[in-house]
Amino acid sequence: MGHHFFITAAKGLEPLLRDELDGFGIPDLLEGKGGVSFAGSLEQGYRVCLWSRIANRVLLKLDSFPCTSPESLYDGIRKTDWLRHLGPDSSFAVSFSGTAPEIRNSHYAALKVKDAIVDQFREHCGRRPNVATEEPDLRINVHLSKKSAVLYLDLSGDSLHKRGYRTRGGQAPLKENLAAAILILAGWSEICQRGGGFLDPMCGSGTLLIEAAMIAGEIAPGLKRRYFGFLGWKGHDAEIWQSLYEDAARRSRDSRSKIPRIAGYDIDPRALRIASENIRNAGLQDLIRIERRSIDEISAAQNSQNPGLIAVNPPYGERIATDQGLERLYSSFGEVLKSRFTGWRVAMLIEDRELGFRIGIRSRRPYTLFNGAIECKLLTLNVDPERFFVPKIQA
Numbered sequence: 292m293g294h295h296f297f298i299t300a301a302k303g304l305e306p307l308l309r310d311e312l313d314g315f316g317i318p319d320l321l322e323g324k325g326g327v328s329f330a331g332s333l334e335q336g337y338r339v340c341l342w343s344r345i346a347n348r349v350l351l352k353l354d355s356f357p358c359t360s361p362e363s364l365y366d367g368i369r370k371t372d373w374l375r376h377l378g379p380d381s382s383f384a385v386s387f388s389g390t391a392p393e394i395r396n397s398h399y400a401a402l403k404v405k406d407a408i409v410d411q412f413r414e415h416c417g418r419r420p421n422v423a424t425e426e427p428d429l430r431i432n433v434h435l436s437k438k439s440a441v442l443y444l445d446l447s448g449d450s451l452h453k454r455g456y457r458t459r460g461g462q463a464p465l466k467e468n469l470a471a472a473i474l475i476l477a478g479w480s481e482i483c484q485r486g487g488g489f490l491d492p493m494c495g496s497g498t499l500l501i502e503a504a505m506i507a508g509e510i511a512p513g514l515k516r517r518y519f520g521f522l523g524w525k526g527h528d529a530e531i532w533q534s535l536y537e538d539a540a541r542r543s544r545d546s547r548s549k550i551p552r553i554a555g556y557d558i559d560p561r562a563l564r565i566a567s568e569n570i571r572n573a574g575l576q577d578l579i580r581i582e583r584r585s586i587d588e589i590s591a592a593q594n595s596q597n598p599g600l601i602a603v604n605p606p607y608g609e610r611i612a613t614d615q616g617l618e619r620l621y622s623s624f625g626e627v628l629k630s631r632f633t634g635w636r637v638a639m640l641i642e643d644r645e646l647g648f649r650i651g652i653r654s655r656r657p658y659t660l661f662n663g664a665i666e667c668k669l670l671t672l673n674v675d676p677e678r679f680f681v682p683k684i685q686a
C-alpha cells in the first residue's frame with residue numbers, strides 16, 4: 292500500500308479498464324474521465340504495466356500542489372526530493388498537460404518543470420541529468436487542472452499499446468489496446484475456452500490475430516517490451532518485477548496449447564507481408580495462419596471445428612479512400628456470414644452505421660469506441676438465421 296496510481300485509457304475504454312483492474316484483484320477502484328485511480332502497492336502498479344491489455348499509461352502520484360503561475364509551478368516541483376528518484380547522470384523527460392490563467396503554453400510549462408529539477412541537482416551535486424525524449428530513465432508527468440498541479444512518475448514510460456511486436460503498421464492499423472478491447476467486448480475469452488477458433492477476414496497488419504492469440508494463450512501484453520519507465524528509476528524494486536515477469540513467462544509457456552486455430556485473410560499482399568512480420572515478432576508464427584483471400588473466398592470449414600469468433604475492422608471512408616465498392620464489400624460479407632458461418636459470433640468495428648446495416652443480421656446494442664479521433668461503433672452479433680433480414684437499399 293501507500294502508493295497512489297492513475298491508470299490512463301483511451302476515451303470510452305475506462306469501464307473496460309476498471310473491469311480489468313478489478314480482475315487483477317485491485318480493490319477500491321475509482322473510475323474517472325481518462326482513466327482509473329487506486330491506492331495500492333508497487334507490485335500492483337507493476338502488474339498493470341505487465342498485464343493490462345487496455346491501459347495506456349501507469350502513473351504513480353508523487354505530489355499535488357496549488358498552481359496558478361509559472362513561479363508556483365517551479366516552487367511546487369522543487370519541493371520533491373528528486374535525488375531520491377533520479378541520478379545526476381540519468382536522463383529524464385517531462386510531459387505536461389492542462390492550463391491555468393497564467394500557464395497557457397504547455398511547452399513553456401514543461402521547461403519550468405525541467406528547470407526546477409535541474410536546479411535542484413546543480414545545487415546538491417554540481418551535476419545535472421540530461422533531457423531525453425526517447426526512452427528516458429524517468430518520465431515525469433504533470434497535469435494541471437482547476438489551479439492544482441498533480442505530479443506523477445510515468446511507470447510505463449511509453450504507451451502500453453506498444454507491445455513490442457509491431458515494427459510496421461500497414462494501412463490504418465488498430466492500436467493494440469483497442470484491438471484487445473474489441474475482443475474482450477466480443478466475449479473472446481469464453482469462446483476460445485469452449486474451443487471456438489478465431490478469424491479476421493480483413494486482417495491488415497494482423498493486430499486482432501495477435502491480440503486474440505495473446506488472450507487465449509495468457510500471454511502478458513508487456514512480456515516483449517524491453518522498455519518501461521520504472522527500469523531507470525531509483526525507487527525501482529527489481530525483485531518484485533523479476534518475480535512478476537518470470538511468472539508471466541511461465542504462464543505463457545504453460546498456456547500455449549490453449550491457443551485455438553487462428554486465421555487471417557486479406558486481399559492485399561503487402562498487408563500480409565506486414566502481418567507475417569508482426570506475427571513472427573510476437574513468436575506466434577506456428578499458431579497463426581495467414582493467407583491471401585478476398586472476403587468472398589472464406590468459409591468456416593477452413594477454420595474451426597466449433598463455431599468461433601470473427602472480429603474485423605473493415606475499411607471505412609475516412610482512413611481508406613472510399614470507393615463505390617465499400618457498400619458491395621459489406622453486402623457480400625453479410626452474404627458470406629449468412630451462408631457459411633451459422634453459429635459464429637461476429638464483432639465489427641465500423642464508422643458508418645449505414646454500411647453495418649448492409650450485413651443484414653440484427654446486432655446487439657453497439658458500443659461506442661474511438662479509433663484515434665474517429666468515433667466508431669462496435670457491432671456484435673450472432674450468425675443466427677432468426678436474426679437475418681434483407682437490407683432495403685435506398686436508391
Ligand SMILES: C[S@@+](CC[C@H](N)C(=O)[O-])C[C@H]1O[C@@H](n2cnc3c(N)ncnc32)[C@H](O)[C@@H]1O
Nearest residue numbers: 464465493495496498557558559585586604606
Ligand atoms: C482497416 S484495414 C484493417 C486493419 C487491421 N485491423 C490492422 O490492425 O492492421 C482493412 C483491410 O481490409 C482489407 N480488404 C479490403 N477489401 C478486402 C476484400 N474484399 N477482401 C479481403 N480484404 C479486404 C484491406 O486490404 C485492409 O488491409
